[in-house]
Amino acid sequence: xxxxxxxxxxxxxxxxxxxxxxxxxxxxxxxxxxxxxxxxxxxxxxxxxxxxxxxxxxxxxxxxxxxxxxxxxxxxxxxxxxxxxxxxxxxxxxxxxxxxxxxxxxxxxxxxxxxxxxxxxxxxxxxxxxxxxxxxxxxxxxxxxxxxxxxxxxxxxxxxxxxxxxxxxxxxxxxxxxxxxxxxxxxxxxxxxxxxxxxxxxxxxxxxxxxxxxxxxxxxxxxxxxxxxxxxxxxxxxxxxxxxxxxxxxxxxxxxxxxxxxxxxxxxxxxxxxxxxxxxxxxxxxxxxxxxxxxxxxxxxxxxxxxxxxxxxxxxxxxxxxxxxxxxxxxxxxxxxxxxxxxxxxxxxxxxxxxxxxxxxxxxxxxxxxxxxxxxxxxxxxxxxxxxxxxxxxxxxxxxxxxxxxxxxxxxxxxxxxxxxxxxxxxxxxxxxxxxxxxxxxxxxxxxxxxxxxxxxxxxxxxxxxxxxxxxxxxxxxxxxxxxxxxxxxxxxxxxxxxxxxxxxxxxxxxxxxxxxxxxxxxxxxxxxxxxxxxxxxxxxxxxxxxxxxxxxxxxxxxxxxxxxxxxxxxxxxxxxxxxxxxxxxxxxxxxxxxxxxxxxxxxxxxxxxxxxxxxxxxxxxxxxxxxxxxxxxxxxxxxxxxxxxxxxxxxxxxx
Amino acid sequence: xxxxxxxxxxxxxxxxxxxxxxxxxxxxxxxxxxxxxxxxxxxxxxxxxxxxxxxxxxxxxxxxxxxxxxxxxxxxxxxxxxxxxxxxxxxxxxxxxxxxxxxxxxxxxxxxxxxxxxxxxxxxxxxxxxxxxxxxxxxxxxxxxxxxxxxxxxxxxxxxxxxxxxxxxxxxxxxxxxxxxxxxxxxxxxxxxxxxxxxxxxxxxxxxxxxxxxxxxxxxxxxxxxxxxxxxxxxxxxxxxxxxxxxxxxxxxxxxxxxxxxxxxxxxxxxxxxxxxxxxxxxxxxxxx
Ligand SMILES: [Zn+2]
Numbered sequence: 001x002x003x004x005x006x007x008x009x010x011x012x013x014x015x016x017x018x019x020x021x022x023x024x025x026x027x028x029x030x031x032x033x034x035x036x037x038x039x040x041x042x043x044x045x046x047x048x049x050x051x052x053x054x055x056x057x058x059x060x061x062x063x064x065x066x067x068x069x070x071x072x073x074x075x076x077x078x079x080x081x082x083x084x085x086x087x088x089x090x091x092x093x094x095x096x097x098x099x100x101x102x103x104x105x106x107x108x109x110x111x112x113x114x115x116x117x118x119x120x121x122x123x124x125x126x127x128x129x130x131x132x133x134x135x136x137x138x139x140x141x142x143x144x145x146x147x148x149x150x151x152x153x154x155x156x157x158x159x160x161x162x163x164x165x166x167x168x169x170x171x172x173x174x175x176x177x178x179x180x181x182x183x184x185x186x187x188x189x190x191x192x193x194x195x196x197x198x199x200x201x202x203x204x205x206x207x208x209x210x211x212x213x214x215x216x217x218x219x220x221x222x223x224x225x226x227x228x229x230x231x232x233x234x235x236x237x238x239x240x241x242x243x244x245x246x247x248x249x250x251x252x253x254x255x256x257x258x259x260x261x262x263x264x265x266x267x268x269x270x271x272x273x274x275x276x277x278x279x280x281x282x283x284x285x286x287x288x289x290x291x292x293x294x295x296x297x298x299x300x301x302x303x304x305x306x307x308x309x310x311x312x313x314x315x316x317x318x319x320x321x322x323x324x325x326x327x328x329x330x331x332x333x334x335x336x337x338x339x340x341x342x343x344x345x346x347x348x349x350x351x352x353x354x355x356x357x358x359x360x361x362x363x364x365x366x367x368x369x370x371x372x373x374x375x376x377x378x379x380x381x382x383x384x385x386x387x388x389x390x391x392x393x394x395x396x397x398x399x400x401x402x403x404x405x406x407x408x409x410x411x412x413x414x415x416x417x418x419x420x421x422x423x424x425x426x427x428x429x430x431x432x433x434x435x436x437x438x439x440x441x442x443x444x445x446x447x448x449x450x451x452x453x454x455x456x457x458x459x460x461x462x463x464x465x466x467x468x469x470x471x472x473x474x475x476x477x478x479x480x481x482x483x484x485x486x487x488x489x490x491x492x493x494x495x496x497x498x499x500x501x502x503x504x505x506x507x508x509x510x511x512x513x514x515x516x517x518x519x520x521x522x523x524x525x526x527x528x529x530x531x532x533x534x535x536x537x538x539x540x541x542x543x544x545x546x547x548x549x550x551x552x553x554x555x556x557x558x559x560x561x562x563x564x565x566x567x568x569x570x571x572x573x574x575x576x577x578x579x580x581x582x583x584x585x586x587x588x589x590x591x592x593x594x595x596x597x598x599x600x601x602x603x604x605x606x607x608x609x610x611x612x613x614x615x616x617x618x619x620x621x622x623x624x625x626x627x628x629x630x631x632x633x634x635x636x637x638x639x640x641x642x643x644x645x646x647x648x649x650x651x652x653x654x655x656x
Numbered sequence: 657x658x659x660x661x662x663x664x665x666x667x668x669x670x671x672x673x674x675x676x677x678x679x680x681x682x683x684x685x686x687x688x689x690x691x692x693x694x695x696x697x698x699x700x701x702x703x704x705x706x707x708x709x710x711x712x713x714x715x716x717x718x719x720x721x722x723x724x725x726x727x728x729x730x731x732x733x734x735x736x737x738x739x740x741x742x743x744x745x746x747x748x749x750x751x752x753x754x755x756x757x758x759x760x761x762x763x764x765x766x767x768x769x770x771x772x773x774x775x776x777x778x779x780x781x782x783x784x785x786x787x788x789x790x791x792x793x794x795x796x797x798x799x800x801x802x803x804x805x806x807x808x809x810x811x812x813x814x815x816x817x818x819x820x821x822x823x824x825x826x827x828x829x830x831x832x833x834x835x836x837x838x839x840x841x842x843x844x845x846x847x848x849x850x851x852x853x854x855x856x857x858x859x860x861x862x863x864x865x866x867x868x869x870x871x872x873x874x875x876x877x878x879x880x881x882x883x884x885x886x887x888x889x890x891x892x893x894x895x896x897x898x899x900x901x902x903x904x905x906x907x908x909x910x911x912x913x914x915x916x917x918x919x920x921x922x923x924x925x926x927x928x929x930x931x932x933x934x935x936x937x938x939x940x941x942x943x944x945x
Contacts, residue, residue: 160813167813281817319818339818395712403715403899410718417725606707620726622719625706633709636906637720638696640898643913645738646688650920652746654840656753656787 024188026366026477027055028146029180029210031254036219042166044155048177051148051212054141056185056194061140063149064120064198065133068175069102071201072158072165076128078121082432083162083203100158100165104133104178108150113138115149123200123432131201133178153178160323162203169224172317172324172334174255175207182210182368182478189368189480199370204439205431206362206369206376209252211476217245220258227264227277228256229332231311248309250476251330252366257315269294271310278316285337285348289314292349292391296356299387303464304360305471312359314352326351328358344401346392350408354384364475372481373439374427374512378447385409385448409452413616416445423515427481449616450511453518456614457502457570458492466491481512501570501588510567511617519565519619520589520609522626527603530556557604558597559626563589565619574611578603605629659878659934666930673925675769676759680752680921681914691741694734702727714903750787753847754779760929761851782850785858790843794836801832841880842866844931852932872938879934883927890916890923 028051035046054060071079107115117135121127141147155176158165164174181198184191197208217234218226222242230248248254262277265286276289293314297307315334317325325336333355337348360383362369362376369376388397388408397408416422419441425434427442434442455463470487473479485508497504510516561573568589575583579602587594598604606627610618618624670677703709708719724731758775759767805828815821846858846865855861869876894916901909 168816279817281819319815319821320813322812339822395714395716395718403895404717405714406717414718414721414725418721608707621708621722622702622706622726625708627705627707630704631707631710632704633707633904634700634703636715636903637709638692638699639906639910640715641696641699642688642692643910645692646684646913646917648742649684649687649745650917652742652749653753653924655746655791656749656783 023473023477023479023483024185025055026188027183027185027210028053029212030214031177031179031212032215033177033254034217034219035177037171037221037224037258039169039171039221039224042157042159044157044173044176046153046155046177048151048153049148050151050180051146052141052180053146054143055183055188057143058185058194059140059142059145060183060194061137062196063117063135063137064181064196065104065117065135065178066175066181066198066201067102067104067131067133067178068164068201069100069155069158070130072100072161073130074099074128076126077131077201078124078126078129079131079201079203081126098159100156100161102155102178103153105152105154106150107135107152109138110148111139121200122198123202126200129200132181132198151178160320163206163324163327165323167320167323169261170257170259170318170321172255172257172315172321174253174324174327174329175201176256177254179253180210182208184478188478190482197368197371202370202432204434205373207253208368208370208478209366211250211252211366213247213249214251214254215245215247216254216256217243218256218258219243221260223260224258225260225262225264225277226256226258227262227275227313227315227332229254229313229330230309231273248311248331251309252363253329255327255329255332257324257332257334259318261318265290267294269297269312272297272307272312273310274312274314276314276316279318281339282316282318282337285316288337288348289316289335289352292352293356295391296353296387299390300357300360300383303386304383304467305475307359308364309359312356316348326355328355328362330363331359333358342399342401345399346388346397346408349392350384350388350398353387354380357383357387360471360475365471366476366478368478368480369431371430372427373431373443374447375479375481375484377444378427379451381412381444382448382451385412385452409448409616412445412448416441416449417619419445422446423517426513426515428513446617447512452616453511453569453614454488454507456612456616457500457507462492462496485512501586503568506568516567517565517619518567518569518615518617519563520571520615521562521564521620521623522607522609523560523562523593525559525604525607525626525628526557527628528556528558530554530599554600555603556597556599557601558595559604559607560593560595561587561607561609562593563591567617569615569617571609571615572611574608575604576606576608577601578605603628658937659875659882659930662933662937663879663882663926663930666926666933669929670922670926672764672766673759673922673929676756676767676772676925677918677922679769679772681918683748683752684917684921685914687741687745691738694737695731698727698730698734699723747784750784751776751780753787754783756925756928757783757847757851760925760932761848779847779850782855782858782861783847786843786846786850786861789858789862790839793839797832797835797839801828801835804828804831837877837880837884838869841869841876844880844928845869845876845935847928848932848935852935868935868939872934875934875938876931879930880927883923883930886923887920890919 030051032049033046035044037044071077109115115135115137117133119130120132120134121129122132160167164172164176181196183194184197185194186192214230216228218228219241220226222237222240226244228246229251230246232244233247234245236243257277261279263280263283265276267274267290274290274293276286278286293312301307309331311331313332315332316337317334322336325334327334335348335351335355341347357380358376361367361379367375385408394407396405398406398411420437422441424436425438425442427447431439466488469491470484473487474483488504492504571587571589573585573587575585581601585596606625609624702723709716755772755776758778759772762771764771805824808824808827809815810821810824812821842862842865845868846861849855849861849864894913897912898909
């Protein structure tokens, strides 16, 4: 799906029901690869047999391959142009000539025809970028047909590059082989006609791949220990080299790693073999890895769906390999831990949980990370927060040390609101379009906050029910954002929405494809002593004596709520009276300001907007409550601040 | 052991400094209130009608960040005030340092505030110069330690493991702490030189101070080390108590912090006092030898 036209998106949300979106079957791309690693020359030499099935009802006459390693071939590649920020890692490449490349030496079809092609740059027309290779076929692949291709290729491995490469004798291979893009037939992801989705390699945003079965034989020096996607099925040692074969079915990618220093630890969770590869100095993190990953497996199984694979491999990248830490690939992910961090800091758990959740969102529900990064990063961040808060406590799940603490989801919210400009972009942006910032805050954090808000409004049980349907419907397929929205539209009745005073379409328009801010506040409370009428009326006989006693507690109590932002959401309000009585109101939240009043109920003592913290997108929680009684809790903060300043001033005496 | 005895004896005489200690504490408290009031009033105005801070038990960082996100832009000018006051406080600390020095070497039975006050003027300029030298030296040591750590190779892409990184970083940190400690001691005895022998030039005082420190490295080091350990223990106790005492008993925590601050002020004076006594003792003995 191309284009970043907001009106187009909004129109699509409204009409998604009528556009008869189809769950189009995906193609298949099976790979049988034999690869040999030369640790001296830092090179890969390989043969691939690729079997591709055309999912469309039209013949396809060309193939498009990603040659990701060519992003590290020169300073003019789109990746290098965009990634000034990664200068720490690209430095060695530029200054020490550790350039890398990927080259197809020979490509043949089943009939033995030699196929040739050309580099194209579908995203930006950059002629120096060689990360997409288009091959013209001698014999087009018929609708629904399957063809085999035989490829000889080699690659020079980059040193310490983002997500992949080597450093010292640690190797991490991601995007390492010439890989087909995804052929999207008409109807898939609202595509009007069949086309390849094969983006160049960009600094931001990750991958998109076709489902297929992989059989990969990796030949390395026999002193090396290798970990990879899938299960190890064979290992042969000969002449100081070993060839290890891995197999995995129905995945969108394949990654592997090797090092002579790896230690391994294995455990089982239900039928899943979990394996961790780590360096000796990180033995103390083994328990933390397994605890976290098992928690994530249990939680995702209960609230989203089954993890269907028989293996799961975790890689704890060494410090000099941190460039490849915290990345997700099918049945394999890398994480990071550090002896430098205090144990109260739950970074390893957070990363393990996050990267594991990606097994669901972008691996099984294989969305297009380059075009709609929120669909994998945002949804993953949402579940990361839920899992971390569930197992480690809402207020401690990020860190708890030296008397201070913070929760994962709290931090997520802070990251969004403290970003330079929370309105710099919306989630209709492709990853590479976040040029003025906002990729992390919007694609990750805001999406997670949006989902938490949606969960809050709909109720967790309803939300979970719909997410299960989303997962079951779209696993092993390629949905787009509108498919996601449609699942919600189809599974919530209008009566339910009406009861909640919730406009679902407007919500996605504003929170997902818009930049509206959610900001409500309680502006004022007024308790006015009202006189119950007494005295003379028209008829002298009706004279009613004025009752002081009756009037003493008769108040016209009111409060005013305001909507400061543009986002419109239903707001629950809790009103507390001096008498101890409580009232709950739901306000549709449309008006810019709205007064509510009560007669004969006594004085209002406190008004609380969103008492159950459902509206996580809310900008300011502080003014969501207004109480007439002065609250002294601020003193525990100001007193600590004063002590801090006292000690700072005292410290100056050390200098004199 | 001599150092220990001298240090204990100095603490026994702590009461003679009660007025300077009280004065320094009150000055600290007053300055703190002046500099923090705008910020705390502002903080109070935003939170006193809200109950978000009650919704969580402990010290809720997320609500502090919420405050900064929504109202933080107004803190800029207030922080300027803080910086200005810190600069003035530094100059004032030079003054009080020279007053303490005067009080220590005067050998009076009791230190009345008036003499303490006058003493501040006596050595002000010399202590200011000494302090600037000290700051420059510390910066040089910091830079040297940093270069040293680079020389050892603390590039994360070059080390084999994070232990190696930690080891190399620790070595540099230890180097920095040891050198800084040494310079701190020299500053201490240079001050005494200025006062006891009315040294007009800083370089002379620093030379003599260094001479003394290197000659009596163990005793002088032990004495200063004792003092630093005492300070660290005090701060450690404060942190531990803060973790144990529930946050709603903030007044108790605040009170304990005040006691510890007074103790730190006293320890600073007693440290100089004991250094002076050690100096007299060792130099006196050497002279008779
Ligand atoms: Zn992610």
